[in-house]
Amino acid sequence: MRILIVEDEPDLLKALTRALRDEDYAVDTATNGADGLFNAESTDYDAIILDVMMPQMNGWEMLERLRKKKKTPVLMLTARDQSRDRVKGLDTGADDYVVKPFDLPELLARLRALIRRTSGQTSSDLEIGKLKLDLRARKVSLDGDPVDLTAREYRLLEYLALHRGEVVSRTDLYEHLFDENDTTLSNLLEVHISNLRKKLGGDFITTRRGHGYSIE
Amino acid sequence: MILKSIKWRLQAWHGFLLICLVSGLMIGFYTYQQRARLQAVDNELREKLTLLLPRVAPPGGRGDGERRRRPPPDELRFDGPADFSPRERNFESGAFEATGFYYIARSQEGRRSSSTNAPQDIPFPEFKARQGTTLRTRGEFRELIHAVPTGTRVLVGTSLATALAELHQLAATLTVIGLGIVVTGSAVGWWLAVRALRPINEISNAAVKIAAGDLSKRINTSETESELGQLATVLNSTFARLETAFAQQQQFTSDAAHELRTPVSVIVTQTQSTLTRERTPQEYRETLEACQRAAQRMRRLIESLLELARFDTGQETLRRAPFDLANTARDSVELLRPLARLREIAIHGELSPCEMLGDSERLGQVVTNLLSNAINHNKEGGEIRISTRWETRTAVLTVSDNGPGITPEHLPRIFERFYRADAARTSTQGRSGLGLAISKAIVEAHGGSIDVQSRVGIGSTFTVRLPLATRPES
Numbered sequence: 243m244r245i246l247i248v249e250d251e252p253d254l255l256k257a258l259t260r261a262l263r264d265e266d267y268a269v270d271t272a273t274n275g276a277d278g279l280f281n282a283e284s285t286d287y288d289a290i291i292l293d294v295m296m297p298q299m300n301g302w303e304m305l306e307r308l309r310k311k312k313k314t315p316v317l318m319l320t321a322r323d324q325s326r327d328r329v330k331g332l333d334t335g336a337d338d339y340v341v342k343p344f345d346l347p348e349l350l351a352r353l354r355a356l357i358r359r360t361s362g363q364t365s366s367d368l369e370i371g372k373l374k375l376d377l378r379a380r381k382v383s384l385d386g387d388p389v390d391l392t393a394r395e396y397r398l399l400e401y402l403a404l405h406r407g408e409v410v411s412r413t414d415l416y417e418h419l420f421d422e423n424d425t426t427l428s429n430l431l432e433v434h435i436s437n438l439r440k441k442l443g444g445d446f447i448t449t450r451r452g453h454g455y456s457i458e
Numbered sequence: 459m460i461l462k463s464i465k466w467r468l469q470a471w472h473g474f475l476l477i478c479l480v481s482g483l484m485i486g487f488y489t490y491q492q493r494a495r496l497q498a499v500d501n502e503l504r505e506k507l508t509l510l511l512p513r514v515a516p517p518g519g520r521g522d523g524e525r526r527r528r529p530p531p532d533e534l535r536f537d538g539p540a541d542f543s544p545r546e547r548n549f550e551s552g553a554f555e556a557t558g559f560y561y562i563a564r565s566q567e568g569r570r571s572s573s574t575n576a577p578q579d580i581p582f583p584e585f586k587a588r589q590g591t592t593l594r595t596r597g598e599f600r601e602l603i604h605a606v607p608t609g610t611r612v613l614v615g616t617s618l619a620t621a622l623a624e625l626h627q628l629a630a631t632l633t634v635i636g637l638g639i640v641v642t643g644s645a646v647g648w649w650l651a652v653r654a655l656r657p658i659n660e661i662s663n664a665a666v667k668i669a670a671g672d673l674s675k676r677i678n679t680s681e682t683e684s685e686l687g688q689l690a691t692v693l694n695s696t697f698a699r700l701e702t703a704f705a706q707q708q709q710f711t712s713d714a715a716h717e718l719r720t721p722v723s724v725i726v727t728q729t730q731s732t733l734t735r736e737r738t739p740q741e742y743r744e745t746l747e748a749c750q751r752a753a754q755r756m757r758r759l760i761e762s763l764l765e766l767a768r769f770d771t772g773q774e775t776l777r778r779a780p781f782d783l784a785n786t787a788r789d790s791v792e793l794l795r796p797l798a799r800l801r802e803i804a805i806h807g808e809l810s811p812c813e814m815l816g817d818s819e820r821l822g823q824v825v826t827n828l829l830s831n832a833i834n835h836n837k838e839g840g841e842i843r844i845s846t847r848w849e850t851r852t853a854v855l856t857v858s859d860n861g862p863g864i865t866p867e868h869l870p871r872i873f874e875r876f877y878r879a880d881a882a883r884t885s886t887q888g889r890s891g892l893g894l895a896i897s898k899a900i901v902e903a904h905g906g907s908i909d910v911q912s913r914v915g916i917g918s919t920f921t922v923r924l925p926l927a928t929r930p931e932s
Contacts, residue, residue: 253724253748261731321719322712343723346730 248278268421275299566609713876721752769899783812836861
């Protein structure tokens with residue numbers, strides 16, 4: 243999962259980035275609305291955390307301009323808790339709204355819910371045959387036995403599972419699993435896929451040559 | 459409760475006066491009628507007496523001496539020792555009985571003569587006068603007693619029953635009319651009072667509603683000409699001021715909360731994310747530093763808020779002493795020169811000596827604030843000019859920059875608390891949005907003024923004017 247954080251307060255941005263990376267998200271950052279909009283338009287993020295009060299272009303404006311092109315889920319962060327601000331945020335196209343100072347676990351839960359809802363999933367437990375994914379605890383089990391996955395392997399499996407039935411291209415996977423700071427070589431994706439197949443059994447992930455991967 | 463209502467008090471006074479007036483008039487009218495009636499009866503009695511007298515006393519026998527010398531009249535024939543009657547029955551029935559009058563004549567010797575309808579037991583008053591006329595009311599009879607010089611007394615009387623009945627009738631009519639007037643008058647008075655007081659009720663109802671919460675409501679002032687219209691206008695302007703004050707207060711509170719939210723969220727998020735797992739000493743250090751920055755920011759904000767609150771409540775006292783404003787300005791310039799150099803901004807000073815009385819530390823704060831604003835809002839490589847000079851008993855300090863300037867929509871509001879020309883916090887510089895508000899409070903506490911001129915693309919000039927009459931108050 244790849245997340246964009248747009249926040250002008252550097253200490254808050256740093257803490258949020260660290261918290262999300264701890265949760266194995268790929269994280270990109272921007273410190274103003276203009277940069278944020280550029281990032282959001284050029285990359286398919288799984289979610290955007292957007293601060294309202296920012297120099298140059300504020301959160302409202304950025305959201306409004308983004309919505310003309312993309313439906314990326316947006317979670318607004320604001321220091322104003324008046325209900326008219328909340329109404330404005332939701333009307334402008336924000337998908338959720340968190341008032342500062344927020345509780346970090348709550349923010350992370352809302353972010354998970356936002357990503358889950360976008361893929362049409364309502365529960366935080368996902369079952370594919372014998373395979374079971376706990377999206378909240380980021381745990382995978384096969385026939386009731388826990389499977390030990392690395393963070394990357396888990397995110398890769400989660401992404402494919404949330405897009406079950408679709409063919410996910412390699413570009414897509416790169417976009418959603420790695421952030422700007424990753425200097426991953428393309429063949430690393432193959433390594434993760436082959437490791438997953440070893441751990442889960444070969445038939446879960448199918449390869450569509452020339453198109454990408456999918457979980458049926 | 460009812461006694462305190464203006465409407466009821468008005469009504470009570472109105473009713474009381476109306477009753478006094480009407481009953482006075484009615485009683486006066488009745489008394490006049492009664493007198494007139496009695497007067498008429500008396501006049502008739504006198505007429506009858508005039509008719510009767512020639513028969514009791516000879517005509518022309520008016521003088522005292524004459525009467526004494528003359529023999530008793532013979533026109534009236536006394537029929538017996540205690541009785542006498544007029545000679546002509548015709549006269550009696552014509553002049554007396556038919557008209558309801560009666561007479562009794564009694565001679566000195568005790569002989570009497572009377573009309574047939576005369577009551578028998580009429581007492582003759584024992585009056586001392588030998589002659590003259592006396593009127594009296596006995597029961598419902600009115601009687602005129604005349605003493606003839608010869609000693610004969612003649613009494614002419616009539617019943618007042620008819621007159622009294624008529625007067626009673628009149629009294630009853632007057633009472634009914636009076637009551638009618640009082641009732642109608644009270645009703646009209648009530649109507650007038652209600653009508654006159656209705657706008658007051660409307661005003662007070664509207665005022666109650668407004669006071670109960672909705673300060674945006676106003677009293678209807680359609681009758682602006684009347685006194686009540688003026689009252690409503692005054693109330694409305696008071697409400698408008700209240701509304702503004704409330705809105706400002708709310709804005710201020712919300713702004714202050716907003717300013718505190720960001721550093722608090724830094725602390726919460728930093729600590730929560732750090733504590734989720736073991737970190738390296740370097741990471742702990744970074745977290746602590748971030749928390750410290752946030753805490754310092756809150757401390758500065760709280761200090762600024764308290765400072766403003768002290769100015770608002772007049773608790774902030776200035777330590778006034780003679781000092782040179784030029785020196786203060788020079789100190790501020792030296793303090794901020796490193797920051798200016800960092801942004802490659804040149805500061806030019808034209809500081810002529812300005813000896814004055816005031817709180818040099820506070821005014822230094824003002825100069826520093828203006829200068830740091832000029833540096834922070836200037837473009838790189840810009841210029842700042844600071845000057846102090848005298849202008850007709852006023853010390854003038856100006857700080858100008860050639861930065862981007864302030865747009866006219868922001869210009870009137872930049873001295874407001876938490877107002878920022880750019881909507882975002884520029885948190886990195888740790889500014890609270892209170893600097894200019896505090897500067898303004900300090901200058902105004904000195905009896906001075908601060909204003910700004912700005913043109914977009916050319917720059918801004920802040921001018922502080924401090925009157926020479928800034929003397930210690932004690």
